[in-house]
Amino acid sequence: MSILTPKALSPSPCLGKPRNPIPNPKFRSFKPHVTQFHCTCERQTERGIEFDTGESFFRHESATGRDLGVLAAALYRQSKGSLRVLDAMCGCGIRSCRYLLEAKADFVLANDANDEYRGIIVGNLKKVERGFGDTRRWVVSHFDANRVLTECYLQRDFFDLIDIDSFGSDSLFLRSAMSALRLNGLLYLTSTDGYSSGGHRPHCSLAAYGAYIRPMPCSNEIGLRMLIGGAVREASLLGYHVTPLFSYYSYHGPVFRVMLQVNRGKEHENRHYGFISYCSQCGNTRSFSWEELGQISCSCSSNKSLVLWMAAQNLKHC
Numbered sequence: 001m002s003i004l005t006p007k008a009l010s011p012s013p014c015l016g017k018p019r020n021p022i023p024n025p026k027f028r029s030f031k032p033h034v035t036q037f038h039c040t041c042e043r044q045t046e047r048g049i050e051f052d053t054g055e056s057f058f059r060h061e062s063a064t065g066r067d068l069g070v071l072a073a074a075l076y077r078q079s080k081g082s083l084r085v086l087d088a089m090c091g092c093g094i095r096s097c098r099y100l101l102e103a104k105a106d107f108v109l110a111n112d113a114n115d116e117y118r119g120i121i122v123g124n125l126k127k128v129e130r131g132f133g134d135t136r137r138w139v140v141s142h143f144d145a146n147r148v149l150t151e152c153y154l155q156r157d158f159f160d161l162i163d164i165d166s167f168g169s170d171s172l173f174l175r176s177a178m179s180a181l182r183l184n185g186l187l188y189l190t191s192t193d194g195y196s197s198g199g200h201r202p203h204c205s206l207a208a209y210g211a212y213i214r215p216m217p218c219s220n221e222i223g224l225r226m227l228i229g230g231a232v233r234e235a236s237l238l239g240y241h242v243t244p245l246f247s248y249y250s251y252h253g254p255v256f257r258v259m260l261q262v263n264r265g266k267e268h269e270n271r272h273y274g275f276i277s278y279c280s281q282c283g284n285t286r287s288f289s290w291e292e293l294g295q296i297s298c299s300c301s302s303n304k305s306l307v308l309w310m311a312a313q314n315l316k317h318c
């Protein structure tokens with residue numbers, strides 16, 4: 001099997017080898033019927049684009065999430081004049097394909113750790129002429145997302161949009177993704193951790209996003225704020241600040257997606273970063289700043305407030 005190695009990544013001897021660098025038990029270990037560029041596949045259509053999924057992880061229900069990413073990318077391309085996309089967990093490659101065809105991306109790096117998807121991804125991307133040298137439109141690689149992102153950062157090979165379509169939480173990739181992103185670039189994050197947003201695993205959400213989440217009625221919105229809050233925290237550490245452009249919750253999964261713009265400069269006083277209280281007695285919900293932390297209570301004086309960390313109160317929902 002041949003491999004198309006990203007030109008901009010480090011010429012490390014490991015790059016270019018057609019193997020999965022991390023034999024991670026979390027990856028599905030099936031063997032689809034794949035030859036070099038051919039597979040026994042299921043044919044699908046999304047927004048008029050035909051593609052194969054083979055046995056890769058693919059969900060029709062995620063189409064809206066892909067639409068929103070493509071729309072943001074197209075607007076970015078229109079205003080900045082060029083667009084380089086890193087699709088860090090591309091699955092069968094439909095997302096990369098749509099960034100190329102619909103958002104007119106100049107270049108897409110389509111990465112998925114599972115090298116058994118290679119035939120499917122390349123087959124789908126071949127709709128767009130690959131090009132050579134500086135005019136190359138796309139490259140496929142099979143590495144852990146953190147490695148690809150870090151290599152891009154080290155090579156000063158920055159991207160305008162980084163899409164991380166992960167399972168579970170993607171807080172693990174936040175720092176490397178922000179480092180590989182061009183200033184003013186777009187970061188499209190995912191969480192599928194419905195247990196955390198529902199307040200059923202407060203220690204997991206605390207570890208992943210710094211948010212101690214307890215059960216409360218608006219858990220879908222909380223899941224989005226949790227994700228943004230984690231990014232706000234990581235950005236601040238790196239000397240950046242983030243602006244949420246849109247957020248999207250979908251019942252399947254569930255899937256929480258947020259599009260953030262990342263800029264240089266810390267926000268010294270972040271009015272949108274604080275706590276939400278929910279009174280289990282009267283149902284009242286309100287936000288508290290860090291300065292008000294010791295005063296959290298409810299006007300019904302039941303004193304049964306639950307506390308959790310809130311982020312980005314100015315979040316715009318689509």
Ligand SMILES: C[S@@+](CC[C@H](N)C(=O)[O-])C[C@H]1O[C@@H](n2cnc3c(N)ncnc32)[C@H](O)[C@@H]1O
Pocket residue numbers: 027056057058059062066088089090091092093094095111112113114143144145146165166167
């Ligand atoms: C939710 S699926 C991606 C679906 C795809 N983006 C789409 O829109 O159809 C997640 C993908 O991430 C890949 N993956 C899981 N962990 C990874 C990692 N650490 N680095 C890179 N890819 C990973 C899996 O092989 C899987 O194909």
